[in-house]
Amino acid sequence: MTNRTIAILGAGPVGLEAALAAAEAGWVFTIYEAADDVAGNVRSWGHVQLFTPWTMNVSPRMRARLAELGQEPPDGPECPTGTELTERAFEPLALAPEIATNLRLGTRVLEISRDGLLKSDEIGTGARAEHVFRLLVRDADGHERVEHADVVLDCTGTYDNPNALGLGGIAAPGERGAEEYIIRRIPDVRGPVLEGDAPGWSGLRILLVGAGHSAQTVARDLVDVVERAPETHVTWVIRSASPTFGAVENDALPRRYSLVQRAHELAYGSQSPLDVRLGRSVHALEASVGGIDVSLRTDGGDIEHVFVDRIISLTGSVGDARLYRQLQVHECYATSGPMRLAAALLSSSSVDCLAQQSQGADVLQNPEPDFYILGSKSYGRNSTFLMRVGWEQVDEVFELLGAPEAAPVGT
Ligand SMILES: Cc1cc2nc3c(=O)[nH]c(=O)nc-3n(C[C@H](O)[C@H](O)[C@H](O)COP(=O)(O)OP(=O)(O)OC[C@H]3O[C@@H](n4cnc5c(N)ncnc54)[C@H](O)[C@@H]3O)c2cc1C
Known part of the structure; x- marks a missing residue:
């Protein structure tokens, strides 16, 4: 046998x-x-x-x-x-x-x-x-x-096997060509943004995409960077116009509760240190020498542009x-x-x-x-x-x- x-x-x-x-x-x-x-x-x-x-x-x-x-x-x-x-x-x-x-x-x-x-x-x-x-x-x-x-x-x-960045869950036009600027894991904001970058995030223009706990964690960490170096600009793009951030009633996990609370403050507060864009999806990307031109589509179908140095894609x-x-x-x-x-x-x-x-x-x-x-x-x-x-x-x-x-x- x-x-x-x-x-x-x-x-x-x-x-x-x-x-x-x-x-x-x-x-x-x-x-x-x-x-x-x-x-x-x-x-x-x-x-x-x-x-x-x-x-x-x-x-x-x-x-x-x-x-x-x-x-x-x-x-x-x-x-x-x-x-x-x-x-x-x-x-x-x-x-x-x-x-x-x-x-x-x-x-x-x-x-x-x-x-x-x-x-x-x-x-x-x-x-x-x-x-x-x-x-x-x-x-x-x-x-x-x-x-x-x-x-x-x-x-x-x-x-x-991270999900794509683009609207509808497929790659946005230009996304594949901009891969070298995109980070698809939770970065430690005390280290380099991407392998090969100099340590430090100060002064960068950053696009963060996603609304789950991973994206919330990065948004929270980036606030510290913005507060230390106000020339840093973080745009946080969230597909939903009214995200709940996975809030759980009477949450028994205090760390999760406080993360969700912080995400709420950042998204809905009038003094948010982040440029939060609700109800937006990534429509297209165009990488050029000075950075990446990102077109965002609003729920109403309008197109907005943001110009960034790095993209953090945490879309699941x-x-x-x-x-x-x-x-x-x-x-x-x-x-x-x-x-x-x-x-x-x-x-x-x-x-x-x-x-x-x-x-x-x-x-x-x-x-x-x-x-x-x-x-x-x-x-x-x-x-x-x-x-x-x-x-x-x-x-x-x-x-x-x-x-x-x-x-x-x-x-
Ligand atoms: C920021 C964050 C916080 C989290 N906090 C919690 C928490 O508080 N509590 C909790 O329970 N969970 C938490 N999770 C979820 C937790 O990480 C997952 O539940 C856990 O890692 C799942 O374990 P797994 O073994 O199924 O998969 P993984 O941890 O993903 O392990 C899969 C392994 O397979 C390997 N692998 C992949 N493809 C192949 C292949 N083709 N061939 C061979 N090897 C391969 C990978 O390298 C990896 O080591 C958190 C996740 C994140 C991102």
């Missing part, structure tokens, strides 16, 4: 949790991580403090393993920064022998198929499960190879569906999440991530047997995912998978 194998795609918080669960249950597994180190996404906003406390950011399984490794599991009501979370939980876990030996850093999974089958083969017959998964993988040296697995857990998140992100294009995955037409989970989420329709809980093992299943999308990618365009939902998803999937041993031939 041989053991079935699992490929875990992504060593973010949920991929690491899945790896611990796989090791615990005796599975043979490999974790592929595109970044040079674990938790590539969380690192990318390492300077930002989370809304949720240590108690919610480190799973019970991680806590137990950290203790076994002789590390004090971080605990308590404080909210860590992304860097603190990575350094005190994810990095030590990545050194655990069962993780370290199975972790392939700098290794991106490019595409997945079934060996010998196309997407359109064996529809609904169950025979697809008899064909091993075939993963096209590219390592840090750019070398491509094929690896195989019996089960695939896609925990690749969404951050690698969604998981990369190209990975499983050859698999039978049923995606939601509205959120791009896996259909069953998306339907469950749409019917619960809460904007509060604290109200989220895993929707049960059933909704994690796809028409493609043994292929599961977990973690923030499973939520598609719904931004209410919390890591603790990911911990629950991992438990549910491992319960579904049962024992790692393959059934003996002939049973």
Whole structure:
């Protein structure tokens, strides 16, 4: 009898949790991580403090393993920064022998198929499960190879796949040509704007686009820059004419509450240090020697121009569906999440991530047997995912998978 194998795609918080669960249950597994180190996404906003406390950011399984490794599991009501979370939980876990030996850093999974089958083969017959998964993988040296697995857990998140800047969610004319001026992650305003820039934001003309918590965080941080260097000009463009900023009634997360309050003051206050343009979308961009000419379209169809040096685009992100294009995955037409989970989420329709809980093992299943999308990618365009939902998803999937041993031939 041989053991079935699992490929875990992504060593973010949920991929690491899945790896611990796989090791615990005796599975043979490999974790592929595109970044040079674990938790590539969380690192990318390492300077930002989370809304949720240590108690919610480190799973019970991680806590137990950290203790076994002789590390004090971080605990308590404080909210860590992304860097603190990575350094005190994810990095030590990545050194655990069962993780370290199975972790392939700098290794991106490019595409997945079934060996010998196309997407359109064996529809609904169950025979697809008899064909091993075939993963096209590219390592840090750019070398491509094929690896195989019996089960695939896609925990690749969404951050690698930011949404476009332009009106209607597609790239604005000129957006592709202006890519070198656009930053699509949460920048630390104490450092350079873009790699290669001199440190410091003072005196720049900056366009910030988006209204979610990420954009709110940047708007708040940029106020400090404007106050220190009033020659800095920040235009904050928000699609809605009356944004609510994801406000939650009686918010139990104080840091989120104060961020939303601050965004309200900045957007609606008469003395805002930012040039806030509500009800505007990016219509077109034209990069030239002195900066970028950005045309904004108002709700009424008028065009306004702003001339800027840099653009921060925080218009959300969604998981990369190209990975499983050859698999039978049923995606939601509205959120791009896996259909069953998306339907469950749409019917619960809460904007509060604290109200989220895993929707049960059933909704994690796809028409493609043994292929599961977990973690923030499973939520598609719904931004209410919390890591603790990911911990629950991992438990549910491992319960579904049962024992790692393959059934003996002939049973
Ligand atoms: C500013 C900010 C604050 C947040 N605050 C909170 C909070 O307070 N509480 C909370 O619970 N959540 C918070 N979140 C959300 C949290 O970051 C996510 O819930 C969490 O990171 C999701 O974990 P994940 O493992 O699903 O995905 P990710 O963290 O995105 O991890 C995915 C991993 O997969 C890797 N990867 C991507 N593509 C590939 C590929 N093709 N092949 C191999 N590897 C790949 C990536 O490099 C990454 O390491 C916050 C997010 C942001 C941006």
